Amino acid sequence: MxxxxxxxxxxxxxxxxPSNVSRRVLEATARPTIGHLDPLFVDFMDATKGLLQWLFRTDNALTLPVSGPGTAGMEACFANLLEPGDEIVICRNGAFGQRMVEMSERMGARVVVVDQDWGRAVDVDAVEAALSVHPDARILAFVHAETSTGARSDARALARLAREHDCLSLMDCVTSLGGIPVELDAWEVDAAYAGTQKCLSCPPGLSPVSLSERAAARIRAREKPVQSWFMDFSLVMSYWGGGGKRAYHHTAPVNALYGLHEALLVLQEEGxxxxxxxxxxxxxxxxxxxxxxxxxxxxxxxxxxxxxxxxxxxxxxxxxxxxxxxxxxxxxxxxxxxxxxxxxxxxxxxxxxxxxxxxxxxxxxxxxxxx
Amino acid sequence: MxxxxxxxxxxxxxxxxPSNVSRRVLEATARPTIGHLDPLFVDFMDATKGLLQWLFRTDNALTLPVSGPGTAGMEACFANLLEPGDEIVICRNGAFGQRMVEMSERMGARVVVVDQDWGRAVDVDAVEAALSVHPDARILAFVHAETSTGARSDARALARLAREHDCLSLMDCVTSLGGIPVELDAWEVDAAYAGTQKCLSCPPGLSPVSLSERAAARIRAREKPVQSWFMDFSLVMSYWGGGGKRAYHHTAPVNALYGLHEALLVLQEEGxxxxxxxxxxxxxxxxxxxxxxxxxxxxxxxxxxxxxxxxxxxxxxxxxxxxxxxxxxxxxxxxxxxxxxxxxxxxxxxxxxxxxxxxxxxxxxxxxxxx
Missing domain, CATH: 3.90.1150.10 (Aspartate Aminotransferase, domain 1)
Known part of the structure; x- marks a missing residue:
């Protein structure tokens, strides 16, 4: 010891x-801890949420930082959107597509995998073919920026395909957000999750997520509650929902959020x-x-x-x-x-x-x- | 915005x-971020794990900080130890006992609740009676220090009861750890989870957990994998396992861990x-x-x-x-x-x-x- x-x-x-974190952001994380239900903190949460909406280029009300690393935000999106027996098409061109498959299988989904060589972008035509022969698929999941290979896929085209085939689109943008264009509303992406330790240059430990109203409606219509109480967005939103009174769900990682907020200000100043x-x-x-x-x-x-x-x-x-x-x-x-x-x-x-x-x-x- | x-x-x-966090601990969280697989960080993880074993008064190899707030550590313990259909006896004398019930039900467990008035300690005799009429119960779960009421229960007696009835004991010590005696090995507690933002005076966001070899064996003997990939201890331990090579699982919250390590040093200096x-x-x-x-x-x-x-x-x-x-x-x-x-x-x-x-x-x- x-x-x-x-x-x-x-x-x-x-x-x-993680990428390098500036002294400015590190010092923000070291500001005095205050209570997660302090009225000042609640205002701060609203400001942070607004900055995340700006970052994701979305008006989605369900936009918040999950209290865990990117993998937690990822699992939260799958756990909220998938019910046992749902069919999901997953594009696998690297380690994080593979992780999507493993998570979905554990949740009892019927998984259709569209494989592509590691190091290549997702093949949009192959995905279209898969969606055509799997008309029951409810979600199309893909990785925008594969951290394991460095390949960039056409998120706009994949989100459009999802919509044409009546699927929700679920996008991993852990490594893309802040570094290349991510346009949730313009591309009509239904759910996206990211991490703080890549192009946002924040310490690891938080996962910004954003879900469209279509995705939120899917969650409200679930037959069974999400198995994870910690990740259940319908509960998390009672705390992050915005506007006045917040209900306690779990204790937010107060100082980590200071850092995220400051990193978003830095990005906003640069543009x-x-x-x-x-x-x-x-x-x-x-x-x-x-x-x-x-x-x-x-x-x-x-x-x-x-x-x-x-x-x-x-x-x-x-x-x-x-x-x-x-x-x-x-x-x-x-x-x-x-x-x-x-x-x-x-x-x-x-x-x-x-x-x-x-x-x-x-x-x-x-x-x-x-x- | x-x-x-x-x-x-x-x-x-x-x-x-959260409780107040000292300037010393806050400044530790603001030290330069390094990689979660950096050899220096791996040594630091071993040191942190050693300090957690000291804190929990245990030699448990499966001792680590879960990368999320106390609720995440709580859910991780239940998710790893419970399989669908398992019977669990839960002592409910406040909000956190109630949370145990909700989590266990979502995981498909058969839940036996031993209720007690909010504001009172768990009634050990009532628990013994419940265990006697539920011989199939596999886990006895209780809250050592009920944060919602301020009641302190007899953890040693409850852990002993669990052992006598061939159950694993699962203890919430979020608010007790560091403030009153918590003795995992002397009491033979099988699983315990805590938070950093109570008597450890660290920012919220991490959850120290520790599991006995009996609990680890239960996890190894599972019929189905844990539904949560993020929380699956058999995967998390490939990173936190100790000794040499670490496999990537998720990106550890590097700076938050600096703070926890420093807070544990502060506590060690005080005793x-x-x-x-x-x-x-x-x-x-x-x-x-x-x-x-x-x-x-x-x-x-x-x-x-x-x-x-x-x-x-x-x-x-x-x-x-x-x-x-x-x-x-x-x-x-x-x-x-x-x-x-x-x-x-x-x-x-x-x-x-x-x-x-x-x-x-x-x-x-x-x-x-x-x-």
């Missing part, structure tokens, strides 16, 4: 998340479009730097995410030794997951980490490590 | 939680026994102060928790106006919950808030508000 304080070093976080443009520009710099080192990307250029890049490990290179050497220099990059383990490095350019200086440091560090 | 920074005031938090004694001493001062104001307690003296006190609202007093006036003075106390709404105030003396100065300020504030 250690009895020493923990003083983490200042890393340059260029893995799949969403400006943030998207910055991620795109720095991604261009990364591509040039990797090409300079003779390194190739897994994902075809027109399907790449700017904020999450899978770079192929060259033949004969000890991938773990390179990551360890970079970490010695204070730079974290990520390893490959699942079938990509050992084959790629994952280089994140998210939020505060999406800076020209980050690319320059990584360029130098990788050149040394590979020499 | 607000675009202003949120600067909460410094409250004296004397409600049912657990000294903390218990301080809570007891300050409770005595509160009793004297309330008696001085002619205020009575709901709970009989020998069943009272030192850290959570339900004080009866006198006839003819506007209970909400008193709370509002105290809040104007910067002092938060809690309202009554459920059947106690309007009848009591809940006065917390938890962790950093359990100080003679807190009682003195509340004494002055209440005298003014009641005059």
């Amino acid at each position: 250690s009895n020493q304080g923990f003083y983490p070093p200042q890393r340059l976080l260029m893995g799949p998340g 969403l479009e400006a943030s998207w443009a910055r991620h795109e520009r720095v991604h261009g710099e990364l591509v040039a730097a990797m090409e300079d080192l003779g390194l190739a990307f897994l994902v075809p250029a027109d399907e790449r995410l700017p904020q999450l890049n899978t770079v192929k490990v060259p033949e004969g290179v000890d991938k773990a030794a390179v990551r360890a050497q970079l970490l010695d220099e204070g730079i974290e990059i990520g390893a490959g997951l699942g079938p990509l383990a050992g084959k790629v490095w994952r280089v994140g350019l998210m939020g505060e980490s999406a800076r020209s200086e980050s690319v320059a440091r990584l360029h130098r560090g990788l050149r040394q490590a590979l020499s | 607000s675009n202003q920074g949120f600067y909460p005031p410094q409250r004296l938090l004397m409600g049912p939680g 657990l026994e000294a903390s218990w004694a301080r809570h007891e001493r300050v409770h005595g001062e509160l009793v004297a102060a309330m008696e001085d104001l002619g205020l009575a307690f709901l709970v009989p003296a020998d069943e009272r928790l030192p850290q959570l006190n339900t004080v009866k609202v006198p006839e003819g007093v506007d209970k909400a106006a008193v709370r509002a006036q105290l809040l104007d003075e910067g002092i938060e106390i809690g309202a009554g919950l459920g059947p106690l709404a309007g009848k009591v105030w809940r006065v917390g003396l938890m962790g950093e808030s359990a100080r003679s100065e807190s009682v003195a300020r509340l004494h002055r504030g209440l005298r003014q508000a009641l005059s």
